[in-house]
Amino acid sequence: MKLGFHYVVSHGGPLMLIPLLAAVIIRLNRFTPEDIQMVLDFLNANAIAVTAGSTLILFVTALYLFTRRKDVLLVDFSCFMPPEELAITQKNCVEFAREMGCFDEKSLDFQAKVAERSGLGDRTHLPRCLRKLPIEPCVSEARNEAEMVIFGCLDDLFAKTGIKPKDVGILVVNCSVFCPTPSLSAMVVNKYGMRNDIQSYNLGGMGCSAGLIAIKLARDLLQVIPNTYAVVVSTENISLNLYLGNRRSMQVSNCLFRVGGAAMLLTNKSSERYRAKYELKHVVRTHMGKDDKSYGCVFQEEDDNKIVGVALSRDLMNVAGEALRTNITTLGPLVLPLSEQLLFAAVLIARKVFKMKMKPYVPDFKLAFEHFCIHAGGRAVIDEIEKNLELTQYHVEPSRMALYRFGNTSSSSIWYELSYSEAQGRVRGGDRVWQIAFGSGFKCQSAVWQALRKIDPKKNRGVWAEYYESARGEEIHAAAVADTLAPIRPLQ
Numbered sequence: 001m002k003l004g005f006h007y008v009v010s011h012g013g014p015l016m017l018i019p020l021l022a023a024v025i026i027r028l029n030r031f032t033p034e035d036i037q038m039v040l041d042f043l044n045a046n047a048i049a050v051t052a053g054s055t056l057i058l059f060v061t062a063l064y065l066f067t068r069r070k071d072v073l074l075v076d077f078s079c080f081m082p083p084e085e086l087a088i089t090q091k092n093c094v095e096f097a098r099e100m101g102c103f104d105e106k107s108l109d110f111q112a113k114v115a116e117r118s119g120l121g122d123r124t125h126l127p128r129c130l131r132k133l134p135i136e137p138c139v140s141e142a143r144n145e146a147e148m149v150i151f152g153c154l155d156d157l158f159a160k161t162g163i164k165p166k167d168v169g170i171l172v173v174n175c176s177v178f179c180p181t182p183s184l185s186a187m188v189v190n191k192y193g194m195r196n197d198i199q200s201y202n203l204g205g206m207g208c209s210a211g212l213i214a215i216k217l218a219r220d221l222l223q224v225i226p227n228t229y230a231v232v233v234s235t236e237n238i239s240l241n242l243y244l245g246n247r248r249s250m251q252v253s254n255c256l257f258r259v260g261g262a263a264m265l266l267t268n269k270s271s272e273r274y275r276a277k278y279e280l281k282h283v284v285r286t287h288m289g290k291d292d293k294s295y296g297c298v299f300q301e302e303d304d305n306k307i308v309g310v311a312l313s314r315d316l317m318n319v320a321g322e323a324l325r326t327n328i329t330t331l332g333p334l335v336l337p338l339s340e341q342l343l344f345a346a347v348l349i350a351r352k353v354f355k356m357k358m359k360p361y362v363p364d365f366k367l368a369f370e371h372f373c374i375h376a377g378g379r380a381v382i383d384e385i386e387k388n389l390e391l392t393q394y395h396v397e398p399s400r401m402a403l404y405r406f407g408n409t410s411s412s413s414i415w416y417e418l419s420y421s422e423a424q425g426r427v428r429g430g431d432r433v434w435q436i437a438f439g440s441g442f443k444c445q446s447a448v449w450q451a452l453r454k455i456d457p458k459k460n461r462g463v464w465a466e467y468y469e470s471a472r473g474e475e476i477h478a479a480a481v482a483d484t485l486a487p488i489r490p491l492q
Helices: 002-029 033-045 047-067 090-100 105-117 139-161 184-192 207-224 248-256 316-335 338-352 379-388 393-406 410-423 462-467 473-485
Strands: 073-079 168-174 199-203 229-235 261-267 278-287 298-302 308-312 371-374 432-439 443-451
Touching: 073 139, 073 410, 073 462, 090 105, 105 248, 139 184, 139 229, 139 261, 168 184, 168 207, 184 199, 199 207, 207 229, 207 261, 207 278, 207 410, 207 432, 207 443, 229 410, 248 308, 261 410, 278 316, 316 338, 316 379, 316 432, 316 443, 371 379, 371 393, 371 410, 379 393, 393 410, 393 473, 410 432, 410 462, 462 473
Parallel strands: 168 199, 168 229, 371 432
Antiparallel strands: 073 261, 073 278, 229 261, 278 443, 298 308, 432 443
């Protein structure tokens, strides 16, 4: 019944135009030479008015074309595949924490329990300085990690697209907790010999949502800088940010964050539409920072022993839920079909005006999007959004698989998820993609993309190639998917 209502409302306008179009065609067929002469005589008699009207129409059309928002296209993107020697199992991760000698027994037990429930698999990656004892976290090692990830992404991106670094007019790099001098964006400019007038920006301290903030910044710059390319690089740095104390709220990030990054090439060149993958339709930002609870739920500070870490509050999931609700209140009218907006309005009026006891209506976003890229912040985050938005296992599979295979790669996780959908052959021309990201502050970001063509999975395996290019690839993939859905069990 609901689908029937959606169909009637969504297609009611075009259906009502059919009788009107038929009436116009019948009337035109009855036109005689005398009728045509009468129209011409009328135009000649009102030449001044006709000319003025035509000029006004041309002026308004030209004004619209010159002032309308330029289309922003995603030509391609690339995710970083860490080298195999950096891979670590969950069991080895817990054992490594024990061997470091920094944690008491209660902290080790707590980290083991978090690892069990995290949703991470046994082939995520840590940086080199955290794979050997004694660990050596320092600025030079952090730079090495940043160079490995960022240059790895960009080398692949430039090779895939054939774009030269000197063709890039805009560069935005985001990394939340590692902000050296010179900046990471300056490091990229130096490495690739980019042009002197490049508009480069470095975003720090904005958490896991910074990737979509960087996309919005690039989009806004592409509105005022004509005929150019923009490169966005999203990553996080682990080397200097392993917490070595015993405060539990700071130990959670040790169990979740892993090495990863992504680079995206955007443009406002209409000549690139033929090969671009997606068009950016909407970016919606929500900032909850005015509320103290929201501001402090992800907070970098020192513990009682002056050891620096990022504390995650127990209010985090509630804050994230409220931020998401606020965000979709703005996003909904932009993307939801009219049928869903009418149902939402009807239930709201019934509850607020007529005081009827009804549950709030949750719009069906599955009618607005074919693909969902939910920030892979942890199994609990994905579970909560799946429940609140009434999504299916199919819709959240990319998020679960990105978390399982690569861990929480912060702002780049949503690109690993989109890459998964492409590798699976899920993305077809016209499909709509919703990327959702959360970050400290507290912030919730949404980006909406529309696929411009069918994405060939054989040419876009990316970091998921191992599931398709080995003899046991399908078997390994099926086992991984099953593992993401399995009940939580103790580490063996």
